[in-house]
Amino acid sequence: MEFFGSLQSMGIEAGTGLLFALLLLLLVTGIPLAFVTLLVTLIFALGWFGPNVVPLITSRVYSFVSSFVFVSVPMFVLMAAILDRSGIARDLFEAMRLIGGRIRGGVAVQTIFVAVVLAAMSGIIGGEVVLLGLIALPQMLRQGYDRRLAIGVVCAGGSLGTMVPPSIVLIIYGLTANVSIGELFTAAFVPGFMLALLYVGYILARAYLTPGAVPDPVREPVPAAEKLRLLKGLFLPILVVIMVLGSIYGGIASVTEASAVGVAGVMLSTILRGEFSWSLLRGAAMQTLQTVGMIVWIGIGASALVGVFNLMGGIKFVSELITGISDTPIIIILFMMAILFVLGMFLDWVGIALLTMPIFVPIVIDLGYDPVWFGVLFAMNMQVSFLSPPFGPAAFYLKSVTPPDISLGEIFRSLLPFIMLQILAVAMLILFPGIAMY
Amino acid sequence: ADYEFKFQSSDPAGNPNFELQKTWAADVAEKSEGRIAIDLLPVESIVAHNETQDAIATGILDGHITDLSYFAGKDPAFGLMGNPVGAWSDPQQMLDFVDNGGGAELLNEIENPYGLQFIGATTPGLEAFVSAKPLEGVADLQGLKMRAPEGLVQSVFAAAGASPVNLPGSEVFTSLDKKVIDAADYSVFSTNQAQGLNDVAQHPVYPGFHSLPLVEISMNKTKWDDLPEDLQAVLTQSVKDFAQRQIAALAEADEKAVAEAKEGGEITVHDWSADERAKFRTIAQGEWEKVAAQSPNAQKVYDTLTAYLTEKGLVSQ
């Protein structure tokens, strides 16, 4: 077989180029995403080395699916699937309309608030986008929000999980860079909040400046009895939030365990509302299996690709690329941002983190920058990667639970303003490191 | 270079251990006058930390620098050899056992069939114990909710009366911070300090009493056998030198971190008495026997280990 090992002669530069070209080409042909990255990985495993390297891929698949950090993803999706099948979400958003309906865009702003609360309950993304996609999106559309605005709010808000502490991105970074995870969390708090505020600012700007973006405020007075009925809709969701956050911050459960507490809370709520049934649980569990299958298989390919690329000599290639670019530290940092941005177009965050952290961290420390600050900057860059096309995980997660009439293209178009806001946040972190290092 | 090898470390890129391991790679190049070039890769860059053995055997990787106990699932012997909890109170004892007590020969007897050649051992040193509660001895371990990931460490602490919780490394910080657990088996003092663990659990026990991991440097057996003898000797010697360099460097880092921690005033460093350490070791030895019963190789490790310890007067039996 002359193909086996033949690619190696092209060298790592051309090889990297071919790898990305192939990714892009296969991405747009309609091959299931999970298999795009897996296929490119297979081609390079065989073409660069030979059949004996293919077990590297299955080894990484095995390690990926059996890693503890993803356990909270099915928990959040299960929570979402149960909520979706009960009347809880609808009652919650009706109550939110009662509270925030008097300001333009009030419900969307509250959705960002809900997203921040969810982000404080989880360290990873996937589950929250699905949750908001199942719950907030239909309700916002029903209340008359502009489709694109609503989609953007859900994807951008749902991605905050790794920016607002706790965050698995920051934990992995802390382990890689040997810096305090506590300091990383503290440093990420204000930038995460700032990002959420940028989203709120954008929503309000759209609400007041672009007619039709949000529904008209509720003007007619609501009778007291009706108010009471609606406010009851808030009671159970708030109770669940208290259970989850209480179990984390009260030292009762670890972050992952707390996501299971959330599921139990939501299940209990449906039982209290008399909505619980075997078929509800069955349907929710099946939907969860399908959704996590989709979510996890997207990451599987990226993780495998990184393994093969590193074996090809990727680490050395990328670090020489970076150190060779300039002697000015800030140029190197900006170049790293550019690399993260480009990788964000092709890879899942796990792949990006696995690939770049080991390369960037020693360089950043050498340059004399604070590794804690860079960790927050890294997490902010991952926010961009969740949304940026053509490989935007948050968009994919949302797509997996929305009706077919919302196309991936429309989702990505909806995300553009939010990506701009994220890039603005990245720029602010670089210009004013004090945002993280107060 | 005549020989180019890819080695994967079990440490992340920014970890001081990894920085030290790079000096080993450089030293090999120097000692072999450029005939061997080692490309050292950080943890997870090719395969996961507990998958390197397979990757080396199948020729994907050429070698690894890793904690032997990661392979306890393949054979309990690796767990007992990698971290015989309570056996060592000084890194030099462990290295002497490997070099002169039959450890290296035994390891090759066990690893060769797996397709690996053991070159030599090193260690980051005696790990420090992370705790939020003041611990002065074995009695204080009673009911202590603590993280312990590995088999033997877990059983020994359970036997000592603690409640081991099997948490992954990524959840240790948050769980300590929120008091889900009170204590953790994690790493050496300087690493614990750098990652902020001592800030959230302010009663570390240093020097530790529970864990001194054997970090092995080993490589694909066929590729080892293909090396000329002089280069094999270079590799063996380079690992010996590296072990001394690493132990010295990390001991220094530990002392510096301990001094800083004490100066900060918030952290209380506890040191167990010789009596308490001996009590813990006795409990641990009971658990070694249980591991020994799990496989013929583990029994061999147990026999060789106890013979060495008895000969050196480190255990009274």
Next chain:
Amino acid sequence: MTDEEEVVREEHTAIPEAGAFGRLVDRVAILPAMGIVAAMAILIQEVVLRYVFAAPTIWAHETTVFLCAIAFIFGGLLCASRDRHIRVVLVYDYLPAGLRRVFDIVISAVCALSSAAFAWAAWLMVQRAAWRPDGSFHLETSGSAWNPAYPGLLKILLMVALGLLAIQFLILAINYAKGRR
């Protein structure tokens, strides 16, 4: 006061082209799906045992990870049977129906081929996880104090799932070629 129109929810099933095999996958999937619910219950139990009774188990976390891993693996198979893997259809959507069918056939065939390659590679992995070098049978265990054979089992399940995935894509390719709907 609120309009009573329900939010439309699609319940997905295996697509016709997935054949009887796909319907079977769809039916059997309830097992790994309930595994997620079981994982949730185990985590809750662990929290209660640890917090209330100060008696954590040694098996809860490993079992949770094991159940979730099975769900992740078989979720991927289920998505293949249901055609619910995300696809970027930028080019695909603009193709005429005939060419689109060719794409469907080729894509399914390519996925079948690569899944088969991975199943073979997983077999090599299983050989090292299910047998000792001396040839005796020994499933790789986790190495923890409880020491379950989850790693060995999971590697076998992964190999099986990849094999099933190859079969599913092959059936899809054949049915797309037949033009059956």
